[in-house]
Amino acid sequence: MGPVTPLLRISNLTKRYGRVIALQDVSFAVHAGEVLGLIGPNGSGKTTLFECLGGVLPRDSGELLRGDRPITSAERLQLLFYIPDSIAPWPSQTVRWALDFAIGFFGGNRERRDEIVQRLGITPFLDVTMGALSKGQRKRAVLALGLLAPQPVLLADEPFDGLDLRQTREVAQVLREHAMRGRTMFLSIHQISDAARVCDRFVLLSNGRSVGEGAFAGQDLEEVFLALT
């Protein structure tokens, strides 16, 4: 079997906040249909990297490549959908309306709506406003918005943050199922145990640099993490 062509390559991405270098020459590949985990200690630049990839934060240099060609902003919008952490979008609107909006506005998959709602356990609070949800409920509602979006690559920042163990396992299962259907998942996860449960491959980030990339099959991920970060 020959080498797999990546769906997307991130090349030498650098981001500075004034004199502080948040990301420096970060490079790695994303393969189609995989669940890729971005792991690293707190402050290593995971969220900054996702914000740059999601187009909500300008990067100083570096490129997103498909093949050897840099992708344009318009292509990025068609390829990636980014779910930020710690947001409470449209706090006065109900979850039901927010899901309908996501489908209508982003051109999402209406047929999968009921399935996603049911699998993420959202049904009981469909008629509750987004602003009145608990952290875990909101996390699942926002995750549903991302799963309904039509883009083939989903970037989710801390998708398990605020979820209990049972919910974490259920959400991880849903994400894996979507990956098996061909959707690429790129997840930023700070809990190594959660990452090990759901991801196929990992990118390790430390002090704004990518220090490792791979499946780390047969290795203790926590030990790899401690050794590289």
Add this chain to the structure above:
Amino acid sequence: MRSPRSAAAWLLEKEWRELLASRAWWMFLVLIGPLVGISFIDAVRTYAEASGLNGTTAGVGEAFSPLIGIWAPTFSACEIAAAFLLPFVAIRLVAGDKQSGALKLETQHRMSSFQRVLAKAAVLMAGWMIASAAPLIAVALWTWYGGSLHPPEIASVLGGHLLNAALVVALAAAAACVTEHPSTAAIVTLAVTVGTWILNFAAAVHGGLWEVAAGYTPTAMVADFQHGLVRLDVLLMATTFIVALLTVAAAWMRPGVPVRRRVRDTIAAAAVASVAVLVCTVPRASWDLSEDRANSFSRSDEQALRQIDAPLRIEARLAPEDPRRFDLEHRALSKLRRVLPDVDVEYVSATSIGLFEQSNPHYGEITFQLDGRSAVSRATTAEGVLDTIYELAHVAPPAIADGEIFRGHPLAAPPTGAALIFYGVWPAAVVGAALIWRKQA
């Protein structure tokens, strides 16, 4: 099954729902009723008291113009609402997405940031039009009392306040997008509003270029519309400011774009707007929609003045704060500029109040130059100015036909039921509507 809707339609629905979910909006709507009510009730009472004196002769007819006596004060409540309430509603709607994180999701749609800002502005203007129901109720009440109504006047006043509201919305949107926090945006918006008042004050004291600039502030613009005067240059200038401010808002509603580029786009928008503003001062067309032709000479005078082709130069030795200068400008020269194609007015004074120039024998003189001839006068009334010009131009003063004289529409009717409607029914109806919306949503 729902029919598929465009992303723009979804966005408009979202903005509309966000507006209705905003307490600031409902508070604004509750307050505008009593604000309009107090202005309307006071105006009707004053109008009735004056009408009760039976002073309906031509000399005081102007006092019985509903435009000046009723609509200007009643609709002035809209100006207060636009200055002190509307900015908070607009900032809440524009900055809310940034605060909640919704903007990070919405910007992942290919729709341009200008379209996004436009959707918010459109919904806010729809909200303003709903609030305009309060003064329109006053119009209905006035008609019910038996008051005279000249629809073009109402259209002029409504249009002026609509344009003012659009300016406020655009300014608040720009402030909300440029600043990090809504409270900073509120301070910026109010600072600009207060700044225009300072400009008006400076114009009154210093005259000159300050006076020219002050002629285009929202206050001056609304004043023109409230007097039934629609000026093309003001319309174009206001539209330019609105588009420029919305462009700035759109430039800063792009979190993924570097700040340097947003600053560059803002400077570019400001540069284009500056050139456009200069161009906007060129057109001189204007329309007097007032029933009493408050902004125009009589038709006979206008016909006579149109015989004059030569440029007219006027030099008035009057200080900016001299009340005679205000009279001259508003009673004569502003009307003259609307008729004559080439009028050049220059005010000359060494001080701002003119009090210490009285010893100068030439202070107060108004010199008219036309076709190589000149005349000096001290009259600041329309009649005095016209007489001098006719004499200078060798044009026979026209006889004013009796039908041209505005007799006014006195009405000695109390504001029956207005207090109940504006202080009771309106707030109750708004609160009821808010509760129904909350229940349905």
